[in-house]
Amino acid sequence: MGSDRTIEQIPYEDVNADVVRTMTETGRLYYIFLFLSMAGVVVLWGLPWAYQIYTGQGVTGLQTPAFWGIYLANFIFWIGISHSGTLLSAILFITQTPWRRSIYRSAEAMTFFSVMTASIFVFVHMGRPWNFYWTVPYPNQRGLWLNFMSPLMFDVFAISTYATSSMIFLYFGSIPDLAAVRDRVKGWRKEVYTILSLGWRGTDAEWHWLTKAYPFFAVFIIPLAVSVHSIVSWDFALSKVPGLSKTIFAPYFVVGAIYSGSAGIVTLMIFLRRGLKIEKYITKTHFDKLGMLLVVMSLIWSYINVVEVFTGWYADTSFETESLRYRMFTPPFSYMYWLMIFTNTVMPLFLIFRKVRRSMAPALIISLGINVGMWIERYLIIATSLPRKFHPYMWNDYIPSLVEVSITLGSFCFFTMMFLMFVKLWPSVSIYEVKEDIGIPFRRKKGHH
Amino acid sequence: MNPVLLGLYKYVDDMIDAAGRLRDSGYEVSILSPIPLGHEIEEALGEPKNHIRYFTFAGAICGFLFGIIFTLGTAAMYVLPRGGRPIFSATPTLLISYETSILIGVFFTLIGFFLMARLPYYKKRVYDPEVNVDSFGLLVDGIREDKYGEVERVLKEHGAKEVKRLEKE
Numbered sequence: 214m215g216s217d218r219t220i221e222q223i224p225y226e227d228v229n230a231d232v233v234r235t236m237t238e239t240g241r242l243y244y245i246f247l248f249l250s251m252a253g254v255v256v257l258w259g260l261p262w263a264y265q266i267y268t269g270q271g272v273t274g275l276q277t278p279a280f281w282g283i284y285l286a287n288f289i290f291w292i293g294i295s296h297s298g299t300l301l302s303a304i305l306f307i308t309q310t311p312w313r314r315s316i317y318r319s320a321e322a323m324t325f326f327s328v329m330t331a332s333i334f335v336f337v338h339m340g341r342p343w344n345f346y347w348t349v350p351y352p353n354q355r356g357l358w359l360n361f362m363s364p365l366m367f368d369v370f371a372i373s374t375y376a377t378s379s380m381i382f383l384y385f386g387s388i389p390d391l392a393a394v395r396d397r398v399k400g401w402r403k404e405v406y407t408i409l410s411l412g413w414r415g416t417d418a419e420w421h422w423l424t425k426a427y428p429f430f431a432v433f434i435i436p437l438a439v440s441v442h443s444i445v446s447w448d449f450a451l452s453k454v455p456g457l458s459k460t461i462f463a464p465y466f467v468v469g470a471i472y473s474g475s476a477g478i479v480t481l482m483i484f485l486r487r488g489l490k491i492e493k494y495i496t497k498t499h500f501d502k503l504g505m506l507l508v509v510m511s512l513i514w515s516y517i518n519v520v521e522v523f524t525g526w527y528a529d530t531s532f533e534t535e536s537l538r539y540r541m542f543t544p545p546f547s548y549m550y551w552l553m554i555f556t557n558t559v560m561p562l563f564l565i566f567r568k569v570r571r572s573m574a575p576a577l578i579i580s581l582g583i584n585v586g587m588w589i590e591r592y593l594i595i596a597t598s599l600p601r602k603f604h605p606y607m608w609n610d611y612i613p614s615l616v617e618v619s620i621t622l623g624s625f626c627f628f629t630m631m632f633l634m635f636v637k638l639w640p641s642v643s644i645y646e647v648k649e650d651i652g653i654p655f656r657r658k659k660g661h662h
Numbered sequence: 663m664n665p666v667l668l669g670l671y672k673y674v675d676d677m678i679d680a681a682g683r684l685r686d687s688g689y690e691v692s693i694l695s696p697i698p699l700g701h702e703i704e705e706a707l708g709e710p711k712n713h714i715r716y717f718t719f720a721g722a723i724c725g726f727l728f729g730i731i732f733t734l735g736t737a738a739m740y741v742l743p744r745g746g747r748p749i750f751s752a753t754p755t756l757l758i759s760y761e762t763s764i765l766i767g768v769f770f771t772l773i774g775f776f777l778m779a780r781l782p783y784y785k786k787r788v789y790d791p792e793v794n795v796d797s798f799g800l801l802v803d804g805i806r807e808d809k810y811g812e813v814e815r816v817l818k819e820h821g822a823k824e825v826k827r828l829e830k831e
Contacts, residue, residue: 225696225796350736358740361733361754362747370761378768385772388781389794393696396791411782414789416801420698421710422779429718429771433764440760648697656673656821 223493225654228647232390232640233397235489239637243488250630258623261616262337270340272616279599279611284338285448286592287621290473291331291628292372292445293466293587297474298324299379300438303431312502314646315494318390319485320478321383322639326631327477328376330624337620364447371444375437382430388413388423390640442470449594456536456598461524465517472510472557473587479503479580481632483573485641494642497571504570507583511561518558532603540597549589556586664805666788668694668826669817670797674702676821677798683816684802694789694799714774721770722763729759788828797823803830 223231265272275282298320305313336342348369350359359366392413395406413419443463450462459465479500486495522541525533541550560582569575596611613621635641671677674695681691693703733755741749776782793799800822805813810827817825 229795350732356740358736358742360742360744361737361758362744362751367754367757367761370758374761374765377765381768381772385775389696393794396794407784412784412787413781414787415694415696415793417693417695417699417703418710419779419781420695420700422714422775424698424700425712425714426771426775429714430768433768433771437761437764440757444757645697653697653699653702654673655675657675 223647223651225648225651228494228644228651229393229397231491231494232642232644233394235491235641236394236637236639237398237402243633243637247630247633250626250633253626254623254630256623257619257626261619261623265337265340265616265620266342272614274612274614274617276609276611278602278607278609279596281338281595281599282611283592283596283613283617283621284334286588286595287624288331288334288338289445289466289591289594290588291327291334291624292442293470293473293591294477294584295324295327295331295375295379295474296438296442296467296470297478298322298327299375299382299434300324300471301475301478303382303434303438306431307428307435311650312499314650315496315642316478316482316499317646318383318387318639318643319481319636319641321379321386322632322635322641323474323477323481324379325376325383326628326635328372328379329631330628332372332376333627334624364444364451367444368448371437371441375441378430378434378437382434385423385430386427386643387640389415390644393644394640438470439467442466449598454598454602455530455532456525456540456601457594459521459524461517461521465521468510468513468517469587469590472507472514473584475503475506475510476580476583476587479507479576480584483577483580485636487573489636489641491642494647500573500576501567501570504564504576507561507580508564511557511564511583515558518554536598536601539601540593546593546597549593553586553589553593556582557590664807665827665829667802667805667810667813667817668788668790668828669800669802669820669822670790670792670824670826671800671820671822672797673821674699674798677800678702680817680820680822681800683820684800684813687816689805689813690803692801692803694793694801696794696796696798699798713778714771717770717774717777718767721773722767724770725763725766726759728766729762730755732762733758788830790826790828 273282273284302313302317302321305317336345339345347357348359388410391406392410392415395403395410398406443466446462446466449457450459452458482495482499482503486492522537525537540546560579563569563575564579569579600609600611602608669677669680671680677693681693685691693699734750737749743749788801790797790799800817802813802817814825
């Protein structure tokens with residue numbers, strides 16, 4: 214290990230104590246944020262959604278020809294955010310990257326909660342969510358069945374597989390830590406963590422099978438994550454709509470997802486280390502590495518963006534040209550487009566400087582900026598394509614209503630609420646992997662090696 | 663049932679030396695540790711086989727077949743004419759089979775782990791919470807009544823900071 218180590222020497226005992234402390238000791242600020250996020254879920258999400266269900270989809274800005282709007286932009290955005298958590302964790306595990314160890318647990322949780330948030334948007338978009346069971350394959354007298362040729366059906370399989378596998382991946386890697394928590398807590402917590410830890414003792418056999426099974430999960434997760442976002446892109450790319458029907462959409466979406474997810478991790482880690490006082494576990498070295506990753510993803514994302522515009526322009530069809538003109542040079546979309554270019558192409562270039570990568574305030578501004586840009590990207594894909602299809606007499610601008618904007622803001626409250634609950638119920642830093650990072654204690658090799 | 667001895671160590675190499683010596687003397691030894699020791703243990707006690715891969719492989723194959731049968735089979739049961747498009751189509755079938763291969767492969771891997779590691783197990787077993795913090799435990803079983811002193815001495819000779827006599831069940 215030696216120079217690979219990302220955290221300072223900390224006694225093993227302190228690691229257990231610190232991680233359990235983050236779960237059991239709760240300050241007033243935590244409750245304030247939890248209350249605010251819960252209130253946000255009810256007021257910004259729950260009530261407007263209830264109003265929409267009661268009144269009908271007419272309260273949204275959806276109308277001919279744009280029947281897909283901000284809800285599906287949010288769906289893509291949250292699926293994208295989910296990508297870096299589990300995917301990055303799996304890639305860094307396969308490549309045995311040491312700086313993964315302190316951050317992967319929270320990143321994996323981020324994946325799970327953002328998939329949850331994204332999935333709820335499918336129901337919000339549906340209009341009549343109580344008819345969801347129509348999409349479930351069950352023998353019925355109406356002779357109806359699922360259309361497996363529809364990319365929406367691919368989505369159902371890909372996202373449910375991703376959500377299930379991510380949850381298993383998160384839980385599986387947590388078993389030893391849940392046992393460590395079990396040994397230190399009392400009361401109801403003791404009972405809960407006794408059940409969750411499955412009777413783990415840390416025998417050589419248990420570790421052996423855990424370390425043998427874990428890589429298989431990681432190997433499954435990587436192609437799965439790539440397939441999920443390419444399939445999400447086909448919801449659009451398999452159509453014939455100008456601005457959507459592009460072969461580059463699959464890699465564009467996957468790269469965008471990893472990019473926004475990585476930025477999401479940076480934002481989350483900044484709040485997490487400060488809020489839980491775990492600066493010695495999530496160090497500036499982590500932000501240094503994540504910053505470099507963001508620069509790489511920014512350059513790839515920018516390149517694909519240029520390719521997308523270039524191939525559209527080079528095709529020189531009136532439909533494609535109109536689609537580009539509408540997105541890049543027609544207000545208000547043009548303001549959003551160029552803001553996106555600024556936040557996602559220009560701003561991340563500052564991360565080339567080590568000082569910027571290791572400073573929390575600039576890293577927070579840049580990572581938040583990237584996700585604002587990535588949200589805009591998802592929004593523009595939908596809002597500038599469907600309203601500009603082939604027949605100009607059908608053109609109509611899509612402007613989201615207050616209900617849609619409110620539900621969008623509510624989704625951020627929902628994600629925050631879920632994550633706040635997570636940090637109190639689950640060890641958000643991996644105890645045993647942090648100990649691995651510290652090193653195995655040997656007598657004959659001068660302390661830890 | 664005879665009790666077992668649990669030696670608690672601060673250093674891994676001390677514990678591995680004791681484990682090797684006691685195993686060579688015919689005792690059943692197992693290790694309890696707060697972190698995976700992998701290579702360190704394998705060097706001393708030999709590398710166990712990896713059976714999980716068979717579960718994973720079987721799961722992926724079952725998942726793939728399930729995906730094929732599910733999509734093609736139900737397409738045959740519920741024929742949906744879609745403007746001249748084929749009832750049976752390779753691309754969506756393969757796509758969905760790809761996802762189900764992964765899903766069921768993941769499930770089988772998890773089941774494989776549970777079976778091999780014998781988890782979950784909620785009955786009382788020999789355990790000391792210290793081995794989940796900063797101690798490395800060497801559990802010695804199969805000790806004759808007259809040999810406890812000798813085993814205890816070996817454990818301490820190799821640097822055990824504490825030796826506990828624990829009832830098995």
